[in-house]
Amino acid sequence: MNPLQGKNGALLIDDTYNANPFSALSALDWLSAIKTPAKRHFFVFGDMGRLGTNTRTGHRLVGQRASEVADVVISRGQNAGLSARAALDNNMDAHQVAVTHATNDVVNIVNNYKPNPNDIILIKGDTRSRMELVTSALLENPDDHRKLVRQNRILPTFAFHNPTRLSWVEINHDALAGNIRAIKKNLSPETTLMAVVKSDAYGHGAISVSETALANGAGYLGVSSLEEALILRDAGITAPIIALNYTPFHLVHEAILHHITLALFELSVARTYDRIARENNGKIRVHVKIDTGIGRLGVLPEDALTLFRHLLNLKNIEVEGVYTHFSVADEKSNHTANQLAIFKTLLRDIQELGYKFKYVHAGNSAGTLAHPDGHFTMARTGAAMYGIHPSPIVKLSSDFNPVMSWKTIIAQVKTLPPNHPIGYGNTYITQTHEKIAIIPVGYADGFRRAPNTWREVLVHGQRAKVIGRVSMEKSVISIAHIPDVSVGDEVVLLGKQGDDQITAEEIASHLDTINYEVVCSVLPRVPRR
């Protein structure tokens, strides 16, 4: 434990060399021993790895103890989040607990507490969680950086390259946070950002993405189904959430119980929702969806006024918002302007009925970036948050960065003789002696077999072609031109390696689809971290 001078006279206790439950509890015992009512005690905590089946128990123990000792608990990372939740379960006030995933988010939250000489900030985490980066950012004198463990800002990945799974997805929360801030820059301060985290946050992991989105200025979460909403509630997320898809009647009582907003687009459905809410002694909050020209869910403009007139009498329905959705905001077309015009005219008529909406919204990422006249009081963005371009026409600026990487490792390296088949169906036959590597991913992970494959992956920063058929959980790549490849070397399927990068846009062009589908197509069995 290394005492250092923090900003504005706060005392930093840097304990970031390593952590396990015993050392974390000891550190908290120390904090407890020196605790005085005159001081504010912070516990800033990163993940503890290698705990196996004790991961949950170990982190919860630390969180429970922290709730007894600390005035403020800030976690960074998925496992450390378990500690923060244990602190909340132990009746720590929600305002004293923050769950984060990015270094900058920890630093911003600490700074929001306005550190002062009465603060003691204990920072702890294991080697891999690199919490010294947090300490570094909180130092009064940047030169004190020399007193920290692990001096280099970016360690070579092999230093901690110790995957427990054969293939995994890495989520760059600093990039995610940066993208969200970049979207916010496009919005006026009165416009609320809804982070669209449906489909497990487009495959990025809905819980941690939501936490980072909320820490960086999102004020609402958008999911598809009620089930997805409940997963977030279960994780302790209390922010407003809307289920944007259809919610069947038998689930409406859950929406009331857990304060989930629903999309509404039918008078008959509204009447039933109202009755269910009355029977449950609750109110159901809704945003009414108007179909101004996409031809999917939504009430048609000609039926909208009737719906709103009746809604005035359905007292168990609270109409919090109204919205529409664009079909070609990502293309050059007058259709979007027409949709907007229909929406604006209708909005005027609805407001004449006496409605005052807290939220009016229209734009997805493309709409938000390309049509500022359609911002209203809320923007719903998915793609831009994840750093994927809405379309070749509406592209993200250089402020945005991709968030998802997908990686695996080399399982075997060998040289095949000429005329040797590779994979099922013998679709590839070696011409000469050919050096190949086996990678332990296949279509059961979402690494597509047909009609087209991923085509190329990165090994040592160079392109390696996928050859022969992709199997269920194995594929073969040609590494003839890449020297010194060995078992255990990192292989990048999506993301950066060395100076090269495989983007979702590139894979989309091989697979004849869009980048959205590429990030969603990494199957759930591939762990996210």
Ligand SMILES: *Cc1c(COP(=O)(O)O)cnc(C)c1O
């Ligand atoms: C998915 C979705 C969005 C987000 O779209 P992006 O193009 O990813 O920004 C916005 N609104 C609704 C209703 C959606 O279903």
